[in-house]
Amino acid sequence: SQKIEQNSEALNIQEGKTATLTCNYTNYSPAYLQWYRQDPGRGPVFLLLIRENEKEKRKERLKVTFDTTLKQSLFHITASQPADSATYLCALETGANNLFFGTGTRLTVIP
Amino acid sequence: DAGITQSPRHKVTETGTPVTLRCHQTENHRYMYWYRQDPGHGLRLIHYSYGVKDTDKGEVSDGYSVSRSKTEDFLLTLESATSSQTSVYFCAITSGEVDTQYFGPGTRLTVL
Numbered sequence: 001s002q003k004i005e006q007n008s009e010a011l012n013i014q015e016g017k018t019a020t021l022t023c024n025y026t027n028y029s030p031a032y033l034q035w036y037r038q039d040p041g042r043g044p045v046f047l048l049l050i051r052e053n054e055k056e057k058r059k060e061r062l063k064v065t066f067d068t069t070l071k072q073s074l075f076h077i078t079a080s081q082p083a084d085s086a087t088y089l090c091a092l093e094t095g096a097n098n099l100f101f102g103t104g105t106r107l108t109v110i111p
Numbered sequence: 112d113a114g115i116t117q118s119p120r121h122k123v124t125e126t127g128t129p130v131t132l133r134c135h136q137t138e139n140h141r142y143m144y145w146y147r148q149d150p151g152h153g154l155r156l157i158h159y160s161y162g163v164k165d166t167d168k169g170e171v172s173d174g175y176s177v178s179r180s181k182t183e184d185f186l187l188t189l190e191s192a193t194s195s196q197t198s199v200y201f202c203a204i205t206s207g208e209v210d211t212q213y214f215g216p217g218t219r220l221t222v223l
Binding site (some may be wrong): 032034041042043044045046049089091093097098099100101102103104 | 144146151152153154156159161168169170192200201203205210211212213214215217
């Protein structure tokens, strides 16, 4: 069965630094991978999608990479701010218009 | 927000009672999903629908049933609630093009 590991349950970084979150997966080769942000008490919100033939995707201070050989995606937030504090989820497409979600990494940006 | 509402937002019920959660969308999207989210497990798919009266099971479907009689409504029913079904339930929709999902605000269900 599909398995996703997100590098750590919690990550603390200093404001202004770059946060790097890791998503590793097994047993499948997804056509694309997505990243979501979830704030406490709210539903996840879509951030970025990267396809298997794309190495990197950017959106403002966000960058996602996708290495299908390593079965890994990295999610970077540059110049991090306290407002970036949230839980970040990676999700793989599994076919049939379904997604399989990781358990998430809780990021705290310390002022 | 993507025009998704969930009701109720909070519910406390007792073991053995039936419970129905409702998801309503105003986007006319074809695909709708029900997930549950628990600490240490993340989001897990319960059931999904790919059209009116077209539904299928997800990863954790035991103890749950769904119905979709209209495009805009997707109902999740716990026939006989158990304490293990205490969770936060999220509904999501997608247009089906690239599977980007838009989530509702969630329903916190407590089964005593």
